[in-house]
Amino acid sequence: MGYVAVVGPSEASADELADAEAVGRGLAQRGHVVLCGGHGGVMEAVARGAADAGGTVVGLLPGTDRTAANPHVTVAIPTGLGEMRNALLVRSSDVVVSVGGSWGTLSEVALAVRTGVPVVALRGWPLPGDPALHPVATVDAALEAVETLGR
Amino acid sequence: MGYVAVVGPSEASADELADAEAVGRGLAQRGHVVLCGGHGGVMEAVARGAADAGGTVVGLLPGTDRTAANPHVTVAIPTGLGEMRNALLVRSSDVVVSVGGSWGTLSEVALAVRTGVPVVALRGWPLPGDPALHPVATVDAALEAVETLGR
Amino acid sequence: MGYVAVVGPSEASADELADAEAVGRGLAQRGHVVLCGGHGGVMEAVARGAADAGGTVVGLLPGTDRTAANPHVTVAIPTGLGEMRNALLVRSSDVVVSVGGSWGTLSEVALAVRTGVPVVALRGWPLPGDPALHPVATVDAALEAVETLGR
């Protein structure tokens, strides 16, 4: 059991949302605590998947209003840090899974690689190679990579 | 149901520890999420009480090492913020309960009053009066005050 | 030369403001970088004194709007941390001088004592004794204490 952040854009495609939900469900079924940014899009999809499977979903919100959390978050922390909470999300995770791409997602992935937190990247933007960065093509591969990396 | 931070010194008297454990138990029984600093002393006692009652206990740790959390914390967040995490603890809570006194506890209580988060103070250091500050003499009074203030 | 934070209430008495301005002037004349919270009251008075003496005054603002700084700050940093910037102010200083009292000021003084940053307290609220806490009665005594403690 570990702590896995799932990051991704608030405006996402249907495929990305479906993948995020499946990743959240799979992580919860494997006993992991799921962390996310607490808002919509990929953040909401992963929370829905994890919560439906009975998991714990921590939402680290950028603002100070707890009610801004999506309804699937089970522990909502209004950090008031703005986008600086991205760094808190990365720091408090054993592994980061990214689903899809955006500038915010890129900042999280880059910070994770920079600080040595392994990243499993599903459907993301093209990036330079790095030992800490693990591109995968399917939800199942993402979940398997988390198991391997989280040990 | 709300989010209640319980703050207090890492080196505490037997009475303070007993009170903190009882506060944690009572908060969990009433369905609140308990937040604490994640380390020893009052932080560990309140976590033990809440966890024994089946509650969720979030530990916001000052360092980057999750294993520094006391064993009763159910969600451990290594913030890497140092003592700045005291401010995160206050910010992410609906009500703060202080048990006992120390300089760290004082910083949290003062910040809570400053930012309008109600404080229930049990066995604390003497402080100036303020509408946001609610000194109480017993665990039961503390729990009752939380119910009133958290609404 | 060192880095000295001067903290105090945004709503202060005429005596407190005069003292804060004199402290700022004296610190700048002695070659120290002055840090403050960047807003009004004691924060503005100390900035005015230091800037008038040609010093560097860093304002660590709670919000994200640089124009909220008082006009005497020479380096304005909009931290966006809210009241969490109090902890940044304490952390980045060699010595903290408090002028007057308020809940915000108390949170900064307590955090400084907690983390071992020496505090020179002028006209402050009554506090428990501690080796890190140095109550003084005059501006001159405050400036002398800074020189001794900052070494």
Add this chain to the structure above:
Amino acid sequence: MGYVAVVGPSEASADELADAEAVGRGLAQRGHVVLCGGHGGVMEAVARGAADAGGTVVGLLPGTDRTAANPHVTVAIPTGLGEMRNALLVRSSDVVVSVGGSWGTLSEVALAVRTGVPVVALRGWPLPGDPALHPVATVDAALEAVETLGR
């Protein structure tokens, strides 16, 4: 006059270091406050250039030790935020200039674009296009872009 962060890798090529120093010099000559991460490589080169031109160079250090700053920083702020200080650097700047590429640099550039802070990118990694992102090929073009964007 504005506040301009210059970001880049701590391990940089001779060309990148020369460019960073020239950017620092040019920014200081135009009256801007220069912010950087306070350590070596591009951070030191830009600080050297700006300080040689008599400018103010703020170093936002990741650790709590002020002496870790490179010798050209004129105001050293030990934030104790770790790599989270990258976000503080972006937030407190009107424009970000990146010189060269690294994962840390990428995290800063991506966060700036995400939060609407214009980025002037000199010799950086390839990135998707965005209205906030301004790739340039020379130091002069970088300095001109800062003047245009900072208004």
